[in-house]
Amino acid sequence: MSSPPTPTPLVVGIDLGTTNSLAAVRAGKGARVLRDRDGEPLIPSVVCFHPDGRTIVGREAKALRLSHPDRTVFSVKRLIGRSVRDLDAEVRSLPYRVVAGERDLPRVQIGDRALSPEAISALVLQEVKATAEQALGAPVQKAVVTVPAWFDDAQRQATKDAAALAGLECLRILNEPTAAALAYGIDGSKDGTALVYDLGGGTFDVSILRIDDGVFRVLSTAGDTHLGGDDFDNLLVDRILASFAKAGSSARPSDPYVLQAVRAAAESLKIRLSTEGSATLDLDLDLDSTDGGGRLSLTVTRAEFEAAIAPLVQRTLDCVQRAVKDAGLRIDQIDDVVLVGGSTRIPLVRERLEALVGRKPHTGVDPDLAVALGASIQADVLAGNDRSLLLLDVIPLSLGIETLGGAVQKLILRNSTIPTSRTEEFSTGVDGQTSVDLAIYQGERELARDCRQLGRFKLRGIPAMPAGLPRIAVTFLVDADGVLRVNARETRTGVEAGIQVVPSYGLSRDEVRQMMLDSIENAQADYLAREAIDVRNKAEAMVRGTQKALQMAELPPDQTYAVQKAVKALQKLLAANAEAAALKAGCDDLTKVTASIADDVISSAVTKALREEEQR
DSSP states (O other): OOOOOOOOOOEEEEEOOSSEEEEEEEETTEEEEOOOTTSOOOEESOEEEOTTSOEEESHHHHHTTTTSGGGEEOOGGGTTTOOTTTTHHHHTTOSSEEEEOGGGOEEEEETTEEEOHHHHHHHHHHHHHHHHHHHHTSOOOEEEEEEOTTOOHHHHHHHHHHHHHTTOEEEEEEEHHHHHHHHTTOSSSSOEEEEEEEEOSSOEEEEEEEEETTEEEEEEEEEETTOSHHHHHHHHHHHHHHHHHHTTOOOOTTOHHHHHHHHHHHHHHHHHTTTSSEEEEEEEOOOSOSSOTTEEEEEEEHHHHHHHHHHHHHHHHHHHHHHHHHTTOOGGGOOEEEEESGGGGSHHHHHHHHHHHSSOOBOSSOTTTHHHHHHHHHHHHHTTSOOSOEEEEEOSSOEEEEETTTEEEEEEOTTOEESEEEEEEEOOSSTTOOEEEEEEEESSSSBGGGSEEEEEEEEEOOOOOOTTOSOEEEEEEEOTTSOEEEEEEETTTOOEEEEEOOOSSSOOHHHHHHHHHHHHHTHHHHHHHHHHHHHHHHHHHHHHHHHHHHHHOOOOHHHHHHHHHHHHHHHHHHHTTOOHHHHHHHHHHHHHHHHTOTTOHHHHHHHHHHHHHHHO
């Protein structure tokens, strides 16, 4: 008798986006996006830390941004793997507080809590994971997670940390343009050269790929991690705030509520201007003033918007030309153009790109879904289900070490295919030196001060010899995720040291390990605390909803008395801060009383009131 077949490992592809995130899975030859109970594929990358202790993620969190403007966090992907010094200009326009933590790491300040971008990204990934599990009806533990191709080592490490904190084993960090090329039907059945133009919410990437008999080889990549749809929004935000100031409004640009409301209005304007010649904004900030200073009516034409964003669009085209040149090609040698990211829907972006490349881009797949779909194809390959495709990606920036005088000796050059390794020999610069410091840098500049330091370590135990005699072999190894490991060995003695580079701007291994241990150790307590908050909120909503329903319904005295008695019992439990079990029992008692009423007026009214309370 034959044994049952071994179940196929379940690995999903996840697009962790600046604006939205989502997951997809591949079954057979087809890939599909995993949708939530409402049939929605996109989960807004927004987290609200509610004053009542709840942590809310996704569409519900986005809906609360005006109610809790300084506690609702968005675009956190732009903070990940960077220093506060890098982010100085960006954080000034955010309605939530970003402060400097240890090692100048950014922390989002919510009340008395200082949260890392990795921890907040992990909450988004947990929501994506839960949505995928609900859609598949099975646990999800492994994933391929995408990042912009232009993400450096620190940002890749930070993304892997976020996945680990979310309870996901990240099998591969995959560049977004490479994933998108798979999704757009360039699936190995047709050979050629593709240009992938990826303009998302927070970053821009362009990659040149050559497809040859199922092998996807990235020839070059270029981009800008400081350029995306958020920057288009910011131009409209500045226009709206300037209009308020010109009108002598009492709206303060530093007010978190004003910033959230204006940003939401700017995003809406941008979307409308992709399909309309002009759009009018009627905004009422409902400020505590009697002079109408919170009201504004503003009309923006598409021509005005396009004039404002034209320099940003040109920056993307400059990157396109650089990537084509780095690939050793001419523009007319590009066979396919692929669009990725919601901002590619802007007409000016498509017009300028088509004019530069001389061909219409692919538009057969929703640009918001392409990256996740492509990631699911790579996930399927890593799960061992498809051996017909091979992806050969590249690193975005050169890697090297600091040498005498503050110069950087590059060992691995940008656009090198990964995985890759390189070894070079160095020596000491001082007589009798018994140890050397190795500082690791990433960047294209020649001096260390102009590049980004990723980490450093010390090689000890070198024999005391005249300068120049020790032979120190330094090996750089970049794995398939684009993550760097460095090893140094003194060849005469065999003494060696090495590290997996912990970036200067990210969580240390100990910090990640401790956060994971804390989440495991406190899982039960966290669940009980969350349950207590949810039950209390439900009880308060039931009391309010039932009281409102009693005013609306005309009931016999005995039924009115029964309902009022159950309400008062629940109010008494709330006033006494009763435990969750007692509150749950009180809610059940009230539900039974209202459900027993023949005309069902109170029951339906309570249900409606509860729904309204939950939406708040």
